[in-house]
Amino acid sequence: YDEELTKREALAAVGQLAAGMAHEIRNPLTSIKGFIQLLREQMETDGNQSYFSVILTEIERIDGLLNDVLVLARYRDDKIVAERFLVMEEVLGVIRLLEPESIRRGIRLELNWSGEQWHVFGYRARIKQAILNILKNALEALASKGSVVQVSAYASINQVVIIVEDDGVGLSDSVKQNLFVPFYTTKPDGTGLGLSTTQRIIIDHGGEIFADNSPQLGGARFEVRLPISMQ
Numbered sequence: 001y002d003e004e005l006t007k008r009e010a011l012a013a014v015g016q017l018a019a020g021m022a023h024e025i026r027n028p029l030t031s032i033k034g035f036i037q038l039l040r041e042q043m044e045t046d047g048n049q050s051y052f053s054v055i056l057t058e059i060e061r062i063d064g065l066l067n068d069v070l071v072l073a074r075y076r077d078d079k080i081v082a083e084r085f086l087v088m089e090e091v092l093g094v095i096r097l098l099e100p101e102s103i104r105r106g107i108r109l110e111l112n113w114s115g116e117q118w119h120v121f122g123y124r125a126r127i128k129q130a131i132l133n134i135l136k137n138a139l140e141a142l143a144s145k146g147s148v149v150q151v152s153a154y155a156s157i158n159q160v161v162i163i164v165e166d167d168g169v170g171l172s173d174s175v176k177q178n179l180f181v182p183f184y185t186t187k188p189d190g191t192g193l194g195l196s197t198t199q200r201i202i203i204d205h206g207g208e209i210f211a212d213n214s215p216q217l218g219g220a221r222f223e224v225r226l227p228i229s230m231q
C-alpha cells in the first residue's frame with residue numbers, strides 16, 4: 001500500500017512533467033506552423049507544395065499529441081471555460097467533419113436520432129474531441145473491410161446515451177483489455193492516446209464509456225453516457 005502510494009505519486013509527477021513540457025512545446029510549434037503557412041503562400045508556384053503539406057500534417061500530429069497529453073494530465077487551460085451546451089450540436093459537428101472522407105471511401109455514416117435536444121455541462125470542445133476520437137477509430141477499423149458506421153443518440157433517465165457502432169474488424173479480447181491504456185495501439189502510425197483521452201474526458205464530465213463488439217454489425221460498439229444538465 002505504501003509502495004502503491006509512492007508509485008501513484010511518481011506517476012502523477014511524471015504526468016505533471018509531461019504536461020509542463022507539452023505546454024512549453026506548444027508555443028514554438030504554433031509559431032513554426034504560422035511561418036510555414038506564410039512560406040507556403042509565398043512559394044505558391046513551384047513544386048514545393050507537397051513538402052509543405054507533409055510539414056503541416058506532421059505539425060498537426062504533434063499538436064494533437066500534445067493536446068492529448070495535456071488532457072490526460074488534467075492540465076488546466078484557462079482559455080477554455082465550462083458551459084451548458086447542446087451535446088448533439090457537437091455530435092452533428094463531428095459527423096459533418098467526417099462526411100467528406102466517408103463519401104470518398106463509400107462508407108455509410110448513419111445517424112439514428114429523434115431530433116430531441118439535451119444539454120450537457122462542461123467543455124464543449126473536449127466532448128467534441130471525445131466523439132471525434134471514437135468516430136475516427138470506427139472509420140479506421142473499416143480500412144480493409146466493412147462499410148457502415150452508425151451513430152445513435154437517445155436519453156435514458158438522466159443521461160444522454162451516444163452509441164457508435166461499426167462493421168469493421170471488431171475488438172479481440174486483448175484489444176478490449178487495453179483499449180483505454182495510454183499509448184496502446186495496434187496501428188503502425190497510431191498514437192494510442194485517442195481512447196485514453198476520450199475516457200478521461202467522459203469521466204471528468206461525470207459520464208461513463210463502455211466498449212464491446214456490436215451484435216448487430218459485427219464490428220466494435222462504443223457507448224458514451226453523459227449526465228443531462230437540467231437548468
Ligand code: ADP
Nearest residue numbers: 137138141170185186190191192193194195220
Ligand atoms: P489509435 O487510434 O492511435 O491506435 P486509440 O486509443 O484511439 O489509439 O485506440 C486504441 C486501439 O483500440 C486501436 O489501435 C485499435 O486497436 C482499437 N480500436 C479502437 N476503436 C476501434 C474500433 N472501432 N474497431 C476496432 N478496434 C478499435
Ligand code: MG
Nearest residue numbers: 133137194195
Ligand atoms: Mg484513435
